[in-house]
Amino acid sequence: MGLYRRMAAVLPMRLINAFKREMHYVGMHVDENRFVGFVILFGIGIAAAASINLHLFLNVPWYYTFGLVFAGFAGGIYFWISQTAQNQGAQVERMLPDALELVASNIKAGLTTERSLFTSARPEFGALSVELKEASKRILSGERTDDSLLGIAKNIKSEILERTIWLLVQGIKSGGQIADLLLQLGSDIREEIAMRDEIKSNISMYVLLIFFAAAFGAPMLFGISSVIVGILVEQTEGINLNPEQIEQYSQMSPVGRFFGVPTVAITEDFVVFYALITLIVTCAFAAFTMGVINAGKEADGAKFVPIILGIALALFFVIRIVLKEALGGITTVL
Structure with missing residues (x-):
């Protein structure tokens, strides 16, 4: 067991899982235990250096500075990763209505579901484009359509996307038309985003x-x-x-x-x-x-x-x- 893993072993698993979840959303393919251990060790070094310098030059008690700097560094790293994932999810939510309508138009044009997802994955959709292509590949490989669609929301931090995919899957299981469901969901999401923006302005x-x-x-x-x-x-x-x-x-x-x-x-x-x-x-x-x-x-x-x-x-x-x-x-x- 390396030094970083030993440092992470003293922390509760709830904290490790929180880092793991946010790292998964932003696409950091690094072992969460090693990353958390690195943050702890590096934070201790920065906190020690800051507390010693402030105590020597400004006569600030070191025990106050050490705790504040360490908590600020570790918390700042977590919030930075979380905020990056949240910003990525917000961008996906803005693009989601257009993506759903594009998929619906492709399905109405006669394309299959997997082909519609693949052709709708435009670069301007960002992370959603990648997930649409991956869902299309999973469907082509023989995976069930509803399971492939549910996998889209697992890598993007967005409650709207997760709720939309769930409603779409439930509609498919109930025998609904995919194109009509996509158009209705896109319209509802656009209205929800407009209402949210109006509330923010108020x-x-x-x-x-x-x-x-x-x-x-x-x-x-x-x-x-x-x-x-x-x-x-x-x-x-x-x-x-x-x-x-x-x-x-x-x-x-x-x-x-x-x-x-x-x-x-x-x-x-x-x-x-x-x-x-x-x-x-x-x-x-x-x-x-x-x-x-x-x-x-x-x-x-x-x-x-x-x-x-x-x-x-x-x-x-x-x-x-x-x-x-x-x-x-x-x-x-x-």
């Missing part, structure tokens, strides 16, 4: 509101509040109080005095750390919410996480730099 305003709130609103508020806390800390340090008085009045909150529990004084570094963690969580949930609104799946919003998070973090640090430069003279005078 709810686009909600997506924009969530995007601006997470990418611009939250970092502005956190950036301003962190600078204000820094100014207040500088001002309180200039107050002429004894150490006992500072400890008594700054490290005891009203709730803490009631229970007799002291609290830790809030510093600018603590607020910045809290703001960064909150921004990461907020941007992630905002992206997942956008995915639910757009496509009905949380995973569809994973592609928005780097964009929203990058804008939010950049704006947060820019606001802090600008406010510190603008208010630096005021705090000096005070």
Whole structure:
């Protein structure tokens, strides 16, 4: 057993099967255990390098960075493969009505089912073209027509395609005409896609509101509040109080005095750390919410996480730099 397989052996089979399913959709003919083991080992190396460098140069605790970088790398690889398969399936769904109508016209012209599938496999249909040719070959080799048609949906990640093939097979088993079934299914799919696009356009305003709130609103508020806390800390340090008085009045909150529990004084570094963690969580949930609104799946919003998070973090640090430069003279005078 190789090193990669040993690394993958410690993971649950559910996770391995998830990678295997997505790799099958995108046509990655690689052993899933070796691939997952490679992702784990490579992710550990990247996380270790990032955590060591951030700890040495920015004094960031390594145990925070290691887990975040490793989870981000492994999760990013999975979501990239899944998103590739989903985009391929969406492209097939757009081409599916035209492909069904073309197959139906060929059947009405007198061609056999397998010949109709083969001649309808045009290059512009993408992955669907390959599956139509494979289904035609399976029928020619003696496989049953319904089994060959069901095999089309096994290699493409599309619920619409899977449902369409199932309905077509059921119609064939019931004695229906294949050409008429294909034409009706193509018309229904075209109406469904048009309705879905109309719904997306109607709810686009909600997506924009969530995007601006997470990418611009939250970092502005956190950036301003962190600078204000820094100014207040500088001002309180200039107050002429004894150490006992500072400890008594700054490290005891009203709730803490009631229970007799002291609290830790809030510093600018603590607020910045809290703001960064909150921004990461907020941007992630905002992206997942956008995915639910757009496509009905949380995973569809994973592609928005780097964009929203990058804008939010950049704006947060820019606001802090600008406010510190603008208010630096005021705090000096005070």
